[in-house]
Amino acid sequence: MTTTAETRDADDVRRNLLEFLKQRAKAEVEPDFDLFAGGLVSSLFALELVVHLENAFGVTVGGEDLKIDNFRTVDAMTALVVRSGGARG
């Protein structure tokens, strides 16, 4: 990543996550698509998503943040990154 939390905004995060889903799950989805209802998130992929969020945006996703609703959609994950200080809102 060349961007930092200061220069990055929510749209950058959203774009990054959509690209990650495309690469890793071969899925082109809308930002509000329910990834669980869509069966896209296997047990391994769930952890890959968490590690990707942490690695790409320099945030820590632990304890309280580990709620399924924070990962349900690309929009929800984007909001989590913004809340955790990984990007401007």
Place this chain on the structure above:
Amino acid sequence: MTDPAAMTDPAALAADLVGDRAGGWDLAGRLPDDVVRAFAAAGVLCPQVPARFGGLGLSSVDTGELTAHVGALCSSTRSLMTSQGMVAWAVSRLGSPEQHAEHLPRLAGGTTAAVAFSEAGAGSDLSGMAARIEVDGDKVVVSGAKVWVTGAAYADVVLVFGRYGDGAAAVLVPTSAAGVTVTRVPDPLGCRAAGHADVLLDEVRLPADHVLGGAGLPVEWLVTPVLTYGRLSVAWGCVGILRACLAATATHSRTRRQGGRPLAEHQLVAEHLAELHVAEQAATRLCEHASRCWDESTPELVSAAVLAKHHGAVAAARGASRAVQVMASAGARDGHPVARAHRDAKLMELIEGSNEISTLLLAERALAVWA
């Protein structure tokens, strides 16, 4: 941390604590309590706990080499590293900052820990877990029957996974709490001194802050990070098993003579040595890759750990069988390093995702990458 030597060289401490006694522990089916305590006190059982919490603060790569080192000496002791490391990682991954501050220094400083997922009705499929963690005011009540919990016979605390509302949770249960009964599994096939035990939880009441964060997540979400640590640890342990087999067979086949020459000069024996060498190298490289993914926090670490574990376990089981073949009667007694390796490695094909379950996960990965 009381022992400065362990701080600088945990591998030397391990070699010193185990010495040549692993065979005797295998036969006795027990590790001496003072040995378990010394390993725990030195932080060697969970070497990745950061230094700010009193841990050794090793990287995954360095932890892996230490794990292989201990695994080559004694798979039972290495099994305790796997279990305690999983508990420490669960606390790091799932716990709140308060839980980190409370539990990590203990886990790195003498408290012994085990991790309990499995039940009679929930082995490969953990969604079948029946244990329950129920909130009751500022307490939780834990009930269930866990089986085959590695290290439970030595553990001060067991991290118990159970149902929690619609999802699952993990709770730290002191084995001294009222309602906890720990019963050793008699005569395990391998890792015989690892203190496997069934753990019965009869309405164990604990402060609610013993429940780690992430409570309510689907069970696979909760267990995958913990199993990922376990897989990598088992994989490195399998590297250790292969190294022990190489050391025994190389020495023996050079010194023992049959048909007028050393065993190693018989080509069919040499093939066993070559294949053991290939197995150890391939297993090591896969482990190093997965550990580097871990240290760099790349998402690939999740599948890389499955790959390393699967390859390591299969290679160790085959390799140990070869080692017994080369040693023949010289290795055909319990307690001998290759006899232990043979039994210990077989069990590595069952745990942290059996060969079959690992295969299914790897097929999923293959489809994700290549389809």
